[in-house]
Amino acid sequence: MLKNLMQQAAAKMLRNTLNQLAHHVEPSCFGDSLAERTRWNPLKSGGSNFRTHKLVSTQRDRMEFRITAGMLLFALAFFLVGVGAAAGTLLSADLYLPLGLFGLIFLAIGGGLLYFSAKPIVFDKRKGFFWKGWKSPDDVTDLHSIKCCARLGEIHALQLIAEQIKDDGSSYSSYELNLVLKDASRINVVDHGSKERIREDAAALAAFLGRPLWDAAELKMFDAAMLASKMEELRKIEAGNPELLDEKTRELLEKLALRLEKMA
Structure with a gap:
């Protein structure tokens, strides 16, 4: 039960990261x-x-x-x-x-x-x-x-x-x-x-x-260097925890991979 909850939380975090990257502009x-x-x-x-x-x-x-x-x-x-x-x-x-x-x-x-x-x-x-x-x-x-x-x-x-700056609890x-x-x-x-x-x-x-x-x-x-770094992190998650990637998450990951390939 606990393992399933942890996997669901990790999957949600992964999808959120992918969705945020998907809304970045080239x-x-x-x-x-x-x-x-x-x-x-x-x-x-x-x-x-x-x-x-x-x-x-x-x-x-x-x-x-x-x-x-x-x-x-x-x-x-x-x-x-x-x-x-x-x-x-x-x-x-x-x-x-x-x-x-x-x-x-x-x-x-x-x-x-x-x-x-x-x-x-x-x-x-x-x-x-x-x-x-x-x-x-x-x-x-x-x-x-x-x-x-x-x-x-x-x-x-x-x-x-623009840069978001956090200082003493405020931003x-x-x-x-x-x-x-x-x-x-x-x-x-x-x-x-x-x-x-x-x-x-x-x-x-x-x-x-x-x-x-x-x-x-x-x-x-984002630029190619930043995207490549993020993709490397996400690929490590994919390799170590393939169960976290449902069909929608895999689709987002592949879209980002195509964007990186286009920018190379």
């Missing part, structure tokens, strides 16, 4: 062969549940993502708490060490948030480059020393994907905008929680660059 929907070679998993882990950056046109041939007032206030809040704790050490000798450590931690967090969030994210047609960081291509002799940098001519498309969606280069590699641009705003900024940037936008903010996407 990258071929964008009508570009490079989209099928591109990864569709989040490039940058984590994110935020509010808008951290906005796209602005600083010159006719230059656009930048800049920190929003909300992100600035968020970072300053940590910084000010740290300043307050540090000031509190002057009021009590007994609390000097704990308040001092507390203050230093919050000062470091606030300072780090400001430093990394405010760093330039630039698309400059005159220079012919995209870069992300405090150093521009003009400041270095070796472009490889800039971690996030690419010639605008190397950009093939813009990719917008929210964060939206990631990436550049897809001609070799199918990707560079992250921004990642924040405002779907409407990041879509607007992505569309404006795509128009500025004259490149297509692959908008998958509301799509569940």
Whole structure:
């Protein structure tokens, strides 16, 4: 009796996994062969549940993502708490060490948030480059020393994907905008929680660059690598527990196998 119940539960979990995969969308929907070679998993882990950056046109041939007032206030809040704790050490000798450590931690967090969030994210047609960081291509002799940098001519498309983030029992969606280069590699641009705003900024940037936008903010996407990994797991279940696969489940599994074969 117990064995049958366990088998039924396992079969249900297997069917749910197969059904979820069956509703994923193939990258071929964008009508570009490079989209099928591109990864569709989040490039940058984590994110935020509010808008951290906005796209602005600083010159006719230059656009930048800049920190929003909300992100600035968020970072300053940590910084000010740290300043307050540090000031509190002057009021009590007994609390000097704990308040001092507390203050230093919050000062470091606030300072780090400001430093990394405010760093330039630039698309400059005159220079012919995209870069992300405090150093521009003009400041270095070796472009490889800039971690996030690419010639605008190397950009093939813009990719917008969603990621579900779980944090302390709650969950929210964060939206990631990436550049897809001609070799199918990707560079992250921004990642924040405002779907409407990041879509607007992505569309404006795509128009500025004259490149297509692959908008998958509301799509569940998979690529060949992810599907192959899932199929390997499912095939192991099939080999070890063939009794779990009824006719409907086998049919779903074979459909996914055909999709993988098509994408290979």
